[in-house]
Amino acid sequence: MIDILSLLQCLLPQINATTMRQLNQIILAMLAMSGRVTMLGISRWAGVGGSYRTTLRFFHTVIPWATLFWLFFRKHLWRENEVYLLAGDEVVVSKSGKQTYGLDRFFSSLASKPINGLSFFALSLVSVGGRQSFPIQIEQVIKSENQTNSTPAVKKVKSKEKRGRGRPKGSKNKNKAQVILTSELLLIQKMINSLFELVGNFIPLTYLVLDGHFGNNNALQMARLVNLHIISKLRHDSALYVPYENPDSSKRSRRKYGDKLDYRNIPDKYLCKSDIEDEIQTDIYQTTLLHKEFAQAINVVILVKTNLKTHSCSHVILFSSDLTLSFENIVDYYKLRFQIEFNFRDAKQFWGLEDFMNLGQTAVTNAANLAFFMVNLSHNLLADFRQLNPGSGIIDLKAYYRGFRYVCEMLKMLPEIPEPILLTQIFAKLTTLGRIHNVSTSVEPL
Numbered sequence: 231m232i233d234i235l236s237l238l239q240c241l242l243p244q245i246n247a248t249t250m251r252q253l254n255q256i257i258l259a260m261l262a263m264s265g266r267v268t269m270l271g272i273s274r275w276a277g278v279g280g281s282y283r284t285t286l287r288f289f290h291t292v293i294p295w296a297t298l299f300w301l302f303f304r305k306h307l308w309r310e311n312e313v314y315l316l317a318g319d320e321v322v323v324s325k326s327g328k329q330t331y332g333l334d335r336f337f338s339s340l341a342s343k344p345i346n347g348l349s350f351f352a353l354s355l356v357s358v359g360g361r362q363s364f365p366i367q368i369e370q371v372i373k374s375e376n377q378t379n380s381t382p383a384v385k386k387v388k389s390k391e392k393r394g395r396g397r398p399k400g401s402k403n404k405n406k407a408q409v410i411l412t413s414e415l416l417l418i419q420k421m422i423n424s425l426f427e428l429v430g431n432f433i434p435l436t437y438l439v440l441d442g443h444f445g446n447n448n449a450l451q452m453a454r455l456v457n458l459h460i461i462s463k464l465r466h467d468s469a470l471y472v473p474y475e476n477p478d479s480s481k482r483s484r485r486k487y488g489d490k491l492d493y494r495n496i497p498d499k500y501l502c503k504s505d506i507e508d509e510i511q512t513d514i515y516q517t518t519l520l521h522k523e524f525a526q527a528i529n530v531v532i533l534v535k536t537n538l539k540t541h542s543c544s545h546v547i548l549f550s551s552d553l554t555l556s557f558e559n560i561v562d563y564y565k566l567r568f569q570i571e572f573n574f575r576d577a578k579q580f581w582g583l584e585d586f587m588n589l590g591q592t593a594v595t596n597a598a599n600l601a602f603f604m605v606n607l608s609h610n611l612l613a614d615f616r617q618l619n620p621g622s623g624i625i626d627l628k629a630y631y632r633g634f635r636y637v638c639e640m641l642k643m644l645p646e647i648p649e650p651i652l653l654t655q656i657f658a659k660l661t662t663l664g665r666i667h668n669v670s671t672s673v674e675p676l
Contacts, residue, residue, distance in 0.1 A: 256600070365570075370595065460551050513535075586598075
């Protein structure tokens with residue numbers, strides 16, 4: 231069995247030995263335990279040195295989690311010559327009560343409605359070759375007083391005189407590159423800047439991948455401010471225009487926008503790839519287009535799917551601020567963004583993101599960051615575990631550690647240690663309890 235304490239040695243410059251021992255006990259308990267991952271549940275599985283008071287002290291200790299995430303990733307998860315993307319998304323955790331720090335109403339995509347809970351924004355490094363996402367920074371989203379108290383007041387509509395055609399006299403053009411960032415974008419910008427201070431030039435990061443919620447000019451300008459190119463998705467009904475290409479040579483032409491793109495009749499000159507699978511035709515178009523809300527031209531990729539039986543069509547619009555990026559990379563990189571959703575699933579299902587009952591700011595921060603730290607730790611443990619147990623997942627890994635815990639407790643009660651052959655059989659038998667995938671025959675005793 232892998233020694234967890236040896237994996238945590240890379241964190242020692244940032245946390246003291248006491249916090250290191252507490253973290254080791256908590257991790258071992260979380261790997262072996264069943265049921266809800268709360269402080270009480272952890273203390274019941276932590277054994278000697280992991281009492282409830284010790285667990286309580288750990289969760290009320292201020293810990294530099296961003297630095298710990300980076301140190302662990304650089305030591306155990308980073309692969310040389312690998313291409314990494316920076317992906318971000320928000321996760322909402324349902325919570326009841328009234329005392330939890332940051333508790334408010336947030337929109338949950340799982341419930342398809344606003345719910346009482348907590349919201350966290352996560353930045354992850356996504357490996358293009360490994361097709362995996364590694365959480366690297368977590369921040370809690372706190373609504374400002376203006377957002378919390380903003381109740382739409384009913385305003386009386388006053389009759390206004392209808393102005394004539396054209397622009398009002400004295401109006402000036404606005405610089406769309408200079409935008410006022412929302413509190414959400416300011417939080418993301420702050421997180422990216424702090425991440426760059428840690429990473430430096432160790433990993434070259436070029437692209438920031440965000441979901442369709444950030445498919446707007448403000449998010450694009452925020453990404454450019456931190457020297458990243460954004461990859462995101464536009465609304466399906468976005469008004470896109472072909473750049474005007476035929477200015478009148480006889481006068482100073484200021485026309486910028488050409489014809490509006492018709493998604494039902496996209497010109498064939500933009501077609502990059504077309505294939506048919508299961509009577510579904512997929513056409514991929516790519517070109518540089520303009521949007522009246524954006525300050526610059528954008529690299530647009532349109533995926534059109536047509537059912538050859540019913541002739542019904544649907545399309546998705548992806549875009550990037552990098553005008554040189556190929557359509558294959560835009561599609562592939564945006565697909566990789568979904569890997570962060572698997573991080574959210576694992577953190578909720580296995581590592582207590584949905585279970586913790588902490589109330590204070592420090593305790594809530596530690597609980598959320600610990601859940602995502604366990605996501606990265608489980609990536610590292612599974613990489614070694616799958617060498618002898620191909621296809622295993624987190625459930626198999628937890629069953630393995632739980633079996634070792636059962637054996638260790640049983641050996642303490644025996645008057646003498648059994649023969650090595652019998653001991654190996656005991657370990658092999660008990661570590662299979664609760665497993666899903668096939669079990670390897672080579673299980674080493676402690």
